[in-house]
Amino acid sequence: MKSLEFMKQWLEAHPSTAIFIKYLVFVLLIIGFIQFLRRFIRKNLPNSKVKYKSQKGIEVVGYLILIILTLSYFTGNIKDFTLAIGLLSAGIAITLQELILSIAGSMYIFFVKVYKPGDRIEINGIKGDVIDIDSIYTTMMEIGEWVSSDNYSGRIIKLSNAFVFKGPVYNYSMDFPFIWDEFNLPIRYGSDIELAKDIVIKVATENLSEYVAKSIAKWKDVVERYYIEDAKVEPTLAITMTDNWIEFNLRYIVDYKKRRITKHILNELIGKEFEKTNGKVILASTTVEIVRIPMVNINEKGITQTENDNF
Structure with a gap:
């Protein structure tokens, strides 16, 4: 008690x-x-x-x-x-700030039209095609990573919508569904340069005419809508003289989903046209082949003699 x-x-x-x-x-x-x-x-x-x-x-x-x-x-x-x-x-x-940002991000994506299903985008270092957008996540079919160029990797990625506020969003297809691409061709010194130029431009023009025609109208809309200078959408060729060869740089416009196959077609057709020139245009190469390793003998007077000095 x-x-x-x-x-x-x-x-x-x-x-x-x-x-x-x-x-x-x-x-x-x-x-x-x-x-x-x-x-x-x-x-x-x-x-x-x-x-x-x-x-x-x-x-x-x-x-x-x-x-x-x-x-x-x-x-x-x-x-x-x-x-x-x-x-x-x-x-x-x-x-719950991440959840709140995700919901706000979904509203921002919808009203501002940052991207939509079907667009190819790159966000937070991840590139892929958008296949779904909900109130919290954006679902993407990933491209790249361990596979080359713009092929699907097979992974489906869910990314928080909050990332639209945290960094740049690269859209390959919004407003202007074309991208510029380029590749280099090494031409051996002594080749017919004018003939090589004609071949490259001709092949590019014939095979890219459809993209050029469609992109001209689209690019005019972009110029009218944004503060941006007009650009040339036809294939262009730039030449650089190097120590080893004459380098051709072909720049052209292409559908953002057909970049890889278009580059393959252009390389294949240009290579075939070069072969038809009967040696007037030859692609350069840095390949070195060693046929035989040289043998070295030292005589009594200390004079070095090299035999079978063939490369």
């Missing part, structure tokens, strides 16, 4: 501690009840899916009860309660 009387007097002397102890008792009771319900459901529900969702639902309800208990227990009036709600909302916003 004396111990109980002493405890009562001590709690009356320390009201803040008494309030905190009562709060802990309520919290422990609620947590214990939540754990009891979770164990009961785990043992008595046969369906794993329903069991999992029920346990998660009980946890959420329990957390809400604890939050309401905490707010009501430590706030004395409506003003303090409103302040506590405000602080709680700020805490939730900080904790």
Whole structure:
């Protein structure tokens, strides 16, 4: 009895501690009840899916009860309660900022039309074709990585919509569904340069005429819409003199989804046309072939003699 009387007097002397102890008792009771319900459901529900969702639902309800208990227990009036709600909302916003940014990003993508399903984009260092956009994620079919050029890797990637606010978004198909591409051709010195130029331009013009015709109209729309200078969409050829060969740089416009196959066709046709010139135009190469390793003999006078010095 004396111990109980002493405890009562001590709690009356320390009201803040008494309030905190009562709060802990309520919290422990609620947590214990939540754990009891979770164990009961785990043992008595046969369906794993329903069991999992029920346990998660009980946890959420329990957390809400604890939050309401905490707010009501430590706030004395409506003003303090409103302040506590405000602080709680700020805490939730900080904790769930990635989710909030993702939802905001989906709205931004939809209204600003950053990209849409079917577009080829590069975002956060990942390149691929957009196949779905929901309220949180953008789903892409990845291209590149361990496969060359613009081929599909086979991986489907889900990327948070929040990344539209965190860096640049490269769109290959918005407004102007064409891209410029180029490749180099090394021509051996002594070749007929004018003939080589005519062949390259002729092959490029004949095979890219469809892209050029379509891109001219599209490019005019881009120039009218944005602050950008006009550009030449016809194939162009630039020549550079190097130590080893004359380098032809062919630049041309192509559909963004047909970059690889177009480059293959142009290389194949230009190579065949060069072969028809009967040696007037020859592609250069840096290939070196060693036929025989030289043998070195040293005579008594210290003079070095090299035999079979054939390369």
